[in-house]
Structure formats: C-alpha cells, structure tokens
Amino acid sequence: MSITFTRLETPIGILTLAADDGGLRRIDFPPPRPPPADAGWREGRSPILDEACRQLDEYFAGRRRSFELLLSPQGTDFQRSVWTTLASIPYGETWSYRDLALRLGRPSATRAVGAANGRNPLPIVLPCHRVIGADGSLTGFGGGLPTKAFLLRLEGSLPADVPGLFPR
Numbered sequence: 001m002s003i004t005f006t007r008l009e010t011p012i013g014i015l016t017l018a019a020d021d022g023g024l025r026r027i028d029f030p031p032p033r034p035p036p037a038d039a040g041w042r043e044g045r046s047p048i049l050d051e052a053c054r055q056l057d058e059y060f061a062g063r064r065r066s067f068e069l070l071l072s073p074q075g076t077d078f079q080r081s082v083w084t085t086l087a088s089i090p091y092g093e094t095w096s097y098r099d100l101a102l103r104l105g106r107p108s109a110t111r112a113v114g115a116a117n118g119r120n121p122l123p124i125v126l127p128c129h130r131v132i133g134a135d136g137s138l139t140g141f142g143g144g145l146p147t148k149a150f151l152l153r154l155e156g157s158l159p160a161d162v163p164g165l166f167p168r
Contacts, residue, residue: 001020001040002040002042003018003019004020004042004043004045005017005019005035005042005049006049008057010057011150012147012150013030013147014030014032015027015028016033017052019052023048023069024048024071024072024125025072025073025074027122048069055067065092066091071122073126075116078112079116079119082116083116083120083126086100086120086128086131087127089127089131092155093130094131094132094152094157095131095132096132096134097110097117097133097134097139098110100117100131117131123141123142123143128141129151129152
C-alpha cells in the first residue's frame with residue numbers, strides 16, 4: 001500500500017498529513033517526524049491531501065467548524081469506535097473522558113477510552129483536544145498542552161485568561 005504525505009504550515013507548527021487511497025490516515029504534530037522506514041511512504045500530493053490541507057487552513061482561519069474528509073485511520077474496532085465518537089463532540093464544546101465513555105455505552109471503560117483517545121491518528125479532524133478531565137482540567141495531549149489550549153481557544157471553549165498554557 002502506498003502512503004503519500006505532505007507537510008502543512010499552521011499556527012501550531014508544521015503538521016504532517018498522510019493518506020492512502022482510502023482517505024486521510026494520519027496527522028502528526030511538530031516536530032516533523034521522518035516517514036517510517038520501508039513503509040511505502042512518499043512525499044507528494046493527492047486529492048485527499050489537497051482537500052485536507054484546504055479544510056485545515058479554513059479551520060485555523062476560523063471559517064470551518066467540522067471536517068468533510070475521507071478518513072482511513074488504522075486501529076482496533078474499539079479505538080475506531082472512540083475516534084468516530086470524537087467526531088460528534090460539537091465545535092466549541094468539551095467532554096470529559098467519562099462523557100465519552102457514556103456516549104459509547106461503556107460507562108466503566110473510562111481508562112480504555114482515554115487510552116484510545118491518546119492513540120487518535122487524526123487529531124484536530126477527530127477532535128481529541130475537546131476531551132478534558134472531569135474537573136475541567138486540560139489533560140495529556142499528543143501535541144502538548146499549549147497546543148490543546150490554543151485549539152480550544154480557537155474554538156471558543158477555553159477562556160483567554162487561563163494562565164500559563166500558551167503565550168499570547
């Protein structure tokens with residue numbers, strides 16, 4: 001299987017986007033990682049990547065609240081069910097890990113939901129940044145807490161005066 005990747009400059013740094021014929025497969029936060037050795041990755045463009053870049057540009061410009069992309073995330077059935085549920089968190093809102101587990105119909109699976117959330121290969125598009133601690137705290141995020149705070153501020157769900165998370 002051939003995977004094409006490109007890099008996109010954004011307000012949070014350079015994102016690496018990867019796609020196969022089935023859709024967008026990964027979004028990696030900075031710093032750019034080299035493509036996996038012997039995994040059939042090649043740098044280039046594709047209609048899927050071009051559309052993903054366009055929609056992400058619109059998101060960062062404040063003109064897009066949801067994504068309409070072909071997706072091809074790789075994971076277990078449980079992980080994919082968590083990632084699909086992430087897409088239903090409305091723009092500008094946050095859910096706790098417990099909220100996410102309840103939406104999945106798995107109220108006792110909060111830790112498993114958290115682990116699956118942490119393995120989300122399509123952050124921003126599948127908005128794992130909208131998942132916070134039950135006490136309202138920002139919790140772990142693959143792009144780092146300053147990036148999570150930036151995304152939540154962009155969406156209007158984090159007050160600008162929360163100190164120490166991201167320089168203004």
